[in-house]
Amino acid sequence: MNAPAALAHLVPDVRQRTVPAALIDALKARFGERCSTALAVREQHGRDESAFTTVPPPAAVVFAESTQDVADAVKLASEHEVPVIPFGVGSSLEGHLLAVQGGISIDVGRMNRVLSINAEDLTVTVQPGVTRKQLNDEIKSTGLFFPIDPGADATIGGMSATRASGTNAVRYGTMRENVLALEVVTASGEVIRTGTRAKKSSAGYDLTRLFVGSEGTLGVITEVTVRIYPLPEAISAAICSFPTIDAAVQTTIQTIQLGVPIARVELIDANTVKMVNAYAKLGLREEHLLLMEFHGSPASVKEQAETVQEIASEHGAQAFEWATTPEERTRLWTARHNAYFAAIQSKPGCRAISTDTCVPISRLADCLLDSVAEADASGLPYFLVGHVGDGNFHFGYLIDPDKPDERETAEVLNHKLVTRALQLEGTCTGEHGVGLHKMDFLLSEAGAGAVDMMRTIKRALDPKNIMNPGKIFSL
Structure with missing residues (x-):
């Protein structure tokens, strides 16, 4: 490229x-x-x-x-x-x-019913318009929850179509691991079912995985069966501040490599913390921070938290703030979930060019720090957050849509970032999908042969090219 x-x-x-x-x-x-x-x-x-x-x-x-x-x-x-x-x-x-x-x-927003809750099997079947918050509200009385949290209150159908993940992926995986079965309307209008409620199967091609992440280009998802999980006996969240981004990243890498079963570990850089404080009227320390959450028994949560605190302290972390009540945890996670909207508000009328590269955890520091240096040198405003526990991070370059030079600067930064991630054996998109914006990057990542195979599948299942055409790759 x-x-x-x-x-x-x-x-x-x-x-x-x-x-x-x-x-x-x-x-x-x-x-x-x-x-x-x-x-x-x-x-x-x-x-x-x-x-x-x-x-x-x-x-x-x-x-x-x-x-x-x-x-x-x-x-x-x-x-x-x-x-x-x-x-x-x-x-x-x-x-x-x-x-x-x-x-x-x-x-499909009106197709918003939870069709069946099978608590004994830890599965639930929903229509595609059910949102993740709605789903969790409807199953909370069972002591179970659906962990995939992309930040926005997206629909389960949309999350399946884009193979979404989010803040809990380091512990619970992505939609790829958590969708068991689908009902799909194909390009001819036929209704098919893929997968079952069984935890595993060796029967035929894995059509469920084919449609999860297909971004509407192969069919319309009309029903989804997903895994759900027991609510943890104990949950503890913590924020800690770091003098440098590198210190926060090294803490994350060592935590994951030690096998600590952390549920969430999010990076928010100092620049973004300032935006969040202004937007949400919070008083967070305006330094680079990690926002972490631990799930398990009271004893295991305590052990996990102490281990991570010890690692973080070795890297100069300070101002640990712990939260064990739902209200306290909500306050801390407000910082993360408000990051996008806080950034948009910081530059009225702007749009955000978002990135979502993901690299092997051992290469996270190499990719992230060089990308930060490039963004700082550009002079373009940006925000930086990341699900760094699985090597995934997001820049949001803030541009005036009426100024082509700002858009060009953002795209050049994005190009350099993706190129770096691919060189480090990562991906151009960890969770947002390809859509229109990453079509060129998919070709660089997967290669011409693999993309041609995708085209062959597309033509076979959608010969008239009517299912969300012009996305992922061109025909």
Whole structure:
């Protein structure tokens, strides 16, 4: 990948297909008021949290309330060879929802029922519009919880489609490990099921893993079965401050390499702490910090915390603050979950170019520190947070969308960061997905042969190329 490639996707490749009036008429006949062509509704469904702002909205939005609704909408779209774009809550960061080839949006937000809770088997089955917070509210009386926490209150369907993870991944894994079974509407409108509630299977191709992370390009997810976990007997959270980012990173690396079963370990740099303090009226010490959480029995939590505190102290950490009550933990985690919005508010009118590279934990310091130096030298405002326990971190370069030079600077920084991560045997995206923004990077990471194989799968399952076309790779 050469430097100009870093700028090739500044403007997405928009190739609008014609949406026949006959399709709109057929959708309105089938769905009535649940098919909207109002401009405000279409614009809402034609944007996400990415920095892309110039793509026209979809031609219509269908509000599905059942699997049959989704199947009927897809069948009509297939008859007219019109693109279909699934929509959850619009929290994706890489342009997944943009109608780059026109088409219709299928909003599954009303498909928001928890269908079955199987506490004895530690599984739950939900419709795709159920959000992670809603799911945890509905199962908390069972003493169980769903741990995947990407920060935003995303839908389970969207989290499955993007193979999301988040703050708990170091202990509980990602959506890849936690989705057991799916119901999917294919490009022809057929409804299929993949996987079962069994913890393992050797039956045939692993179609569940094929659809998890497919970003809506192979089908529309209409039902998801996920693993859930017992609520820990004891939970303790802690914040500690460090004189340098390197000290915080080395503490993280040693913690993971010692096998401490830490549940969460998040890095927030001093610059971002200042933003969070201003946004949320907190009084956090404005230095680089690690935000950690420990799960287990009271004795194991105490042992884990003491071990990590000893490691951190060796690296100059100070100002340990412990929290054992839910209220105290919530206050501490507010710092992490408000980071994105705090950064956006720090520069009114800005957009964030987000990165989410992930590298082997042993190479984290090499990748992160060089990237910090480049960001500082650029003069561009940024925020930095990271799920550093699994080698994943995020820069958010804050740009004025009306200033092309700022966008170019951010993209060059992103290009250098991804190149570095790939050289260290990492990935261009740890959890946000490819979408529009990382298509060139996927080719560099996976290689032409692997991407050609992905195209072959896409063509086989979606011969008319109607399922969220123009994402992940080009045809």
